[in-house]
Amino acid sequence: MLDRIKASLPSLAPAEQRVGRLVLQDPRSFASLPVSELAERAHVSKPTVVRFCRSMGYDGLSDFKLKLAGTVSEGVPFIHRSVDADDKTGDVLVKVVDNTVAAFLKYRNDASxxxxxxxxxxxxxxxxxxxxxxxxxxxxxxxxxxxxxxxxxxxxxxxxxxxxxxxxxxxxxxxxxxxxxxxxxxxxxxxxxxxxxxxxxxxxxxxxxxxxxxxxxxxxxxxxxxxxxxxxxxxxxxxxxxxxxxxxxxxxxxxxxxxxxxxxxxxxxxxxxxxxxxxxxx
The missing domain is CATH 3.40.50.10490 (Glucose-6-phosphate isomerase like protein; domain 1)
Incomplete structure (x- = not known):
């Protein structure tokens, strides 16, 4: 998840890039802080924080923070998200790849x-x-x-x-x-x-x-x-x-x-x- 955020930074708007850098600097804090403090630390508006999460393929800030917390606490992306009928191509790409990577990493950790x-x-x-x-x-x-x-x-x-x-x-x-x-x-x-x-x-x-x-x-x-x-x-x-x-x-x-x-x-x-x-x- 963090690698994908890093790779996506150049394609984001400048304000969203600042949110992305904040995630990469301290993902644990980002997963626990309220949106007002996140916006203040990144020097952006609250809607920009939510917009960044959606740009990364998540439903919103809550969904993003849930997956981020699972990633940094367990070392394995806690992601299993079904493809929705109204998903755009970019959404489908992110969800399918994330589901597959998560399954592979889980197998690596659980396999006998x-x-x-x-x-x-x-x-x-x-x-x-x-x-x-x-x-x-x-x-x-x-x-x-x-x-x-x-x-x-x-x-x-x-x-x-x-x-x-x-x-x-x-x-x-x-x-x-x-x-x-x-x-x-x-x-x-x-x-x-x-x-x-x-x-x-x-x-x-x-x-x-x-x-x-x-x-x-x-x-x-x-x-x-x-x-x-x-x-x-x-x-x-x-x-x-x-x-x-x-x-x-x-x-x-x-x-x-x-x-x-x-x-x-x-x-x-x-x-x-x-x-x-x-x-x-x-």
């Missing part, structure tokens, strides 16, 4: 490194055993599953992704001990994914779930990677949840790549890059 370590151990064991690593998801989570397959495929890993329920059930039926199934689900309640998890477990595969805590899906896997966020799973177009799931996949892929080692991966990636050069314009 132990659970991630266990998941990487399981994936590494499947790679060593030349087993299968499969990614399942439905809807938006199906897109994440296919992105995961692409990332792991580039590491020379035998990975596939299915977003069709029938293919997931058939694929899970072919898994066995030494294989790994990673299920991505925003709601954690999709019936096809639950069925596939049960089948994979029955056949001895290790099941990793990336979903919200407290959901049925969180209970059916061997390893649960919590992906909690303030966005309801019944929203028509999930945004933050999809990006959060993609980030978890990136963490797993990066950790696994480090385990495999650059000695193995660098020649493979170098050859892949060279072979793709003919596909691009010079």
């Amino acid at each position: 490194s132990h659970a991630i370590e266990r998941a990487v151990d399981a994936l590494m064991a499947s790679w060593k055993a030349r087993g299968r690593i499969e990614f399942y998801g439905a809807g938006n989570s199906g897109i994440v599953a296919h992105d995961a397959q692409h990332k792991f495929f580039r590491l020379g890993i035998n990975a596939v992704a299915y977003s069709d329920g029938h293919m997931q059930v058939m694929g899970a039926s072919l898994l066995s001990a030494g294989d790994c199934l990673v299920i991505v689900s925003n709601s954690g309640r999709t019936r096809d994914l639950m069925d596939a998890a049960d089948i994979a477990r029955k056949h001895g595969a290790t099941v990793i779930t990336i979903t919200t805590s407290g959901s049925p899906m969180a209970q059916v896997g061997h390893i649960h990677l919590a992906a909690d966020h303030p966005e309801g799973y019944d929203r028509y177009s999930p945004m933050t949840s999809r990006l959060l799931h993609l980030m978890v996949i990136d963490i797993l892929a990066t950790c696994l790549a480090l385990r495999i080692g650059s000695t193995r991966l660098q020649p493979l990636l170098r050859e892949m890059k060279n072979n793709l050069r003919s596909k691009r314009y010079a």
Whole structure:
């Protein structure tokens, strides 16, 4: 939040710039002082203080001070603001970015490194055993599953992704001990994914779930990677949840790549890059 204020200063009117500098100088005091004192310290009028807050994308001074207090006290922006029908483009930009950044920072602070370590151990064991690593998801989570397959495929890993329920059930039926199934689900309640998890477990595969805590899906896997966020799973177009799931996949892929080692991966990636050069314009 403070970084955004600093970056926005040049585009503000001179009077609003003085309010912005006052925020950056002492954000804790700004969050607690009345508007009359803030206006006096910044040498501006009271409406200018309110106008500055709205220029930064907030509903007014109270809304701005609430978010500012959360930022300076916890180190994580306390922001979850829905987009309103009458929002301007700048408002939408600020709200979507702030919601996403807040979710990422919250995940950084709340994520269990132990659970991630266990998941990487399981994936590494499947790679060593030349087993299968499969990614399942439905809807938006199906897109994440296919992105995961692409990332792991580039590491020379035998990975596939299915977003069709029938293919997931058939694929899970072919898994066995030494294989790994990673299920991505925003709601954690999709019936096809639950069925596939049960089948994979029955056949001895290790099941990793990336979903919200407290959901049925969180209970059916061997390893649960919590992906909690303030966005309801019944929203028509999930945004933050999809990006959060993609980030978890990136963490797993990066950790696994480090385990495999650059000695193995660098020649493979170098050859892949060279072979793709003919596909691009010079």
